[in-house]
Amino acid sequence: MRIFFAFFLYFFCLINLPAQDSLNMTLLARWDDDSLPIASPNNLRVQYSGCWGLAVNGHEYAILGGARHVLVFDITQPAKPELVAKFEGQTNTVWREFKSYKNRVYGVSDATTEGLMIFDFSGAPDTIIRTYYSNAFFNSAHTITLDTSSGRIYLNGSSTANNGLLVLDISKNQDQPELLANNGLPGGYIHDSYVRNDTIYASSGYAGFYIYDYTDPMSPKTVASLPATGGYHHNNWVSQDGRYAFATEEIPSGRPILVIDLQDVPNANLEVATSFLDPLMDAGQHNAIPHNVYIKENLLFNSQYEDGLLVYDISNPVLPILIGYYDTHPQNTQYNTYRGCWGNYPWLPSGTIIAGDMQNGLQLLKFTSTNNTASVQVNQSVQVYPNPVGDLLSIHLPIGKEGKWIRVVTPTGQILMSEKWPSGGGSGMQLHLEHLDSGIFFIEICLLSGEKIMKKLLKN
Numbered sequence: 001m002r003i004f005f006a007f008f009l010y011f012f013c014l015i016n017l018p019a020q021d022s023l024n025m026t027l028l029a030r031w032d033d034d035s036l037p038i039a040s041p042n043n044l045r046v047q048y049s050g051c052w053g054l055a056v057n058g059h060e061y062a063i064l065g066g067a068r069h070v071l072v073f074d075i076t077q078p079a080k081p082e083l084v085a086k087f088e089g090q091t092n093t094v095w096r097e098f099k100s101y102k103n104r105v106y107g108v109s110d111a112t113t114e115g116l117m118i119f120d121f122s123g124a125p126d127t128i129i130r131t132y133y134s135n136a137f138f139n140s141a142h143t144i145t146l147d148t149s150s151g152r153i154y155l156n157g158s159s160t161a162n163n164g165l166l167v168l169d170i171s172k173n174q175d176q177p178e179l180l181a182n183n184g185l186p187g188g189y190i191h192d193s194y195v196r197n198d199t200i201y202a203s204s205g206y207a208g209f210y211i212y213d214y215t216d217p218m219s220p221k222t223v224a225s226l227p228a229t230g231g232y233h234h235n236n237w238v239s240q241d242g243r244y245a246f247a248t249e250e251i252p253s254g255r256p257i258l259v260i261d262l263q264d265v266p267n268a269n270l271e272v273a274t275s276f277l278d279p280l281m282d283a284g285q286h287n288a289i290p291h292n293v294y295i296k297e298n299l300l301f302n303s304q305y306e307d308g309l310l311v312y313d314i315s316n317p318v319l320p321i322l323i324g325y326y327d328t329h330p331q332n333t334q335y336n337t338y339r340g341c342w343g344n345y346p347w348l349p350s351g352t353i354i355a356g357d358m359q360n361g362l363q364l365l366k367f368t369s370t371n372n373t374a375s376v377q378v379n380q381s382v383q384v385y386p387n388p389v390g391d392l393l394s395i396h397l398p399i400g401k402e403g404k405w406i407r408v409v410t411p412t413g414q415i416l417m418s419e420k421w422p423s424g425g426g427s428g429m430q431l432h433l434e435h436l437d438s439g440i441f442f443i444e445i446c447l448l449s450g451e452k453i454m455k456k457l458l459k460n
Contacts, residue, residue: 021280021442021456023379024324024368025311028078028352032361037068039092044338044358050143051356052098053345054105056121062345062354063105063119064362065096070107070117071362072128078352078364085128089114097343099146099153104131104174106153108141115139116153116168118175131175138166143192150198152217153177156190163188165200167217181217186210187225192235192292194245199223201245203233209247209260209270226270231255237295238262244273244317246293246300253337254279254287257302259317273318278380279335280307280325281456286335292343299367301353305340306332309355311367322380326365328357333387333440333458379453384443388458391434395445397427406431407444408457416441433459 039046049065062073062081072085089096095110103124107117115135121128142157151171158166164185168177187204194201200212200220208228213221231249238245243263249255256277260270279288292303300312300320311324329340338358345354346367353365381398397403403421406429410416416436422429431443438459445453 021308021327021330021454022325025309025326025353026366026368027326028364028366029075029081030361030363031073031081031083036066037092039067039094041094042338046094046358048342048356048358048361049093049095050097050343051345051354051362052100052105053348053354054100054103054121055349056103057124059125060348060350060352061121061124062362062364063098063107064356065098065107065109067092067094070096070098070119072119073362074125075348075352075354075364078350078366081362081364084125085119087117087119087130089117095142097143099144101146101148101151101170102174104170106144106146106170108144108155110140110142110157113139116141116177120175132177137168137177137179141166145193145195145200147195147198152180152195152198152214154193154195154200154214156192156202165190165193165202165212165214165220167214181220183217183220185212185220186222191233194236194238196238196242201236201238203236203247205232205234207233209233209236209245209258211262211265211270224265224268224270226260226272235292236260237293237300239295239314239317240297246295246314246317248290248293248302250289250291253289253335255289257290257293257320259320276312276320278307278310278322280304280310280327281332281334286337288335289337291341294344294346296346299346301344301346303341303344303355305329305338305342306335308341308357309344309353309365324367326355326363327456328355328360328363330442330456331359331440333456378447378451382445382453382455384455384457387455388460389433390460391432393431393433393443393457395429395431395443397445397447399427401427402448403427403429404446404448406446408433408436409442409444410439 052063064071070087073081093111103122105119118132139159141155145154153168155166162184164183167180187207187210190202202210209226211223232251234250236247245260247258256275261273298315302310308328312320355363383396408417443455
C-alpha cells in the first residue's frame with residue numbers, strides 16, 4: 001500500500017506540472033497531506049505556514065511549519081521529497097517560522113506556550129532530533145531572526161519582549177540558549193526583522209521601518225526610522241551590497257513592495273526610492289499581497305500569497321524587473337486576501353527553491369535564469385477576457401505578435417480543446433466555451449516565435 005501511495009503521489013505531482021500559471025519556473029514536486037490538522041482563523045483553512053532550508057552532510061532539507069507539527073523533508077532528490085521527521089507541538093497554530101545556524105534549525109510559533117524548538121541535523125541523514133523544546137525565555141514569538149556571524153537569536157513579537165526584542169545567545173552552545181537582553185524600543189512591537197553585522201532592520205507594523213545598532217545588546221541605539229504611511233511593515237530583506245532594503249507592508253491589501261534607500265543612514269536619513277507591485281490576476285475587490293521577500297545575489301524572491309512565488313531581477317534596485325513566477329495556489333482566480341504562498345527559501349546549493357503554500361503544502365521549484373525580459377513583457381501583455389467567462393472568451397496578443405495554436409487544459413493537465421490560431425487572424429481571436437462545465441481551466445497559447453504563455457481562467 002505504501003509503495004502504491006508513493007507512486008500515486010509522484011504521478012499526481014507529474015500530471016500537475018503543466019497546468020500551472022508560470023514563467024521561467026518549473027514545479028519539481030509538491031507534497032500535501034490533507035489529513036494533517038488545520039488552523040482556521042477567520043474561516044480560513046490554514047494547514048501550513050513558514051518554511052526554511054538546510055544543506056548538511058551532502059543532503060538538502062526543507063522545513064515546513066504545519067498547524068500542529070514541524071515537518072522535515074529530505075529533498076536531495078527534489079522530484080521525490082521524503083518526509084523524514086515530524087515533530088508535534090502543543091496546539092494548533094497558524095504561525096510557525098524558522099531560521100538556521102550551522103547544523104541546527106530554530107523554530108518558533110504563535111502558539112500560547114510552545115517557546116523555542118531546536119532541531120539537530122548533525123547526524124543526518126541517519127538521525128534528526130529535537131534537542132530543545134522550552135518556554136523558559138518566552139511562550140510565543142511571531143517570527144525569528146538569526147545572525148549567523150554572531151550566533152544571536154532575535155525574537156520578534158515575543159510574548160515576554162518589552163515591546164521590542166528578546167535576544168538569545170547560541171554562540172557558545174547551539175542547544176542551550178543564554179539570555180542576552182530584553183529591550184523596549186522606540187518603534188515598539190516588531191513583526192519581523194533582518195539582521196546583518198549586529199544591525200537590526202525592523203519591520204515594526206503600523207509604526208514603520210526602524211534600524212537599530214545592537215553591537216551592545218544591553219544598550220541598543222536607534223540609527224534611523226521611516227514612519228508608516230498607511231501600511232503595516234511586515235517583512236524586509238537587505239540587498240547584497242547593503243544599499244537598499246526591500247520591505248513588504250501586507251495590509252491593507254494590495255500595498256506595493258517598498259525599495260528603501262539606505263545610503264544616507266549615517267545621517268539618520270531614510271527615504272523610499274520606489275515601490276512596485278505586479279498582480280497576476282484581475283484585482284477585483286482585493287489586490288495582490290506581497291507577504292515575505294528574500295534576496296539571493298541580484299534576485300528577489302517574493303511570496304505573494306495567491307499569486308504564488310514571483311522572481312525579480314534587482315540588478316538595478318530602483319527598477320525591479322519581473323522575470324519569473326509560479327502559481328502555488330491555482331484554485332483562486334481572484335484575490336481573497338490571506339491564502340497561498342507564505343514564504344520561500346532560495347539558497348540551497350542545488351538551486352532547488354522551497355516554497356510553502358498555506359493550503360497546498362510544500363512545493364519545490366526550479367528557476368530558469370533568463371536575461372530576456374521581452375518574454376515577461378509579452379506574457380503580461382496578453383489579454384484573456386472576460387475572466388470569469390461565460391460562453392465566449394476573447395484573446396488579444398501584443399501588437400507585432402502572432403499566435404500558432406491555443407489550448408484549454410484542466411488543472412490535471414487534460415487537454416479539452418486545441419485549435420490552430422486563425423490564419424490571417426492577426427493578434428486576436430475568440431473561443432466558444434459553452435460546451436465546458438463550470439470550473440477552473442488554463443489557457444495555453446503558443447506564439448509563432450516559440451514563446452508559450454499560460455493564463456488561469458474561471459468558467460461560470
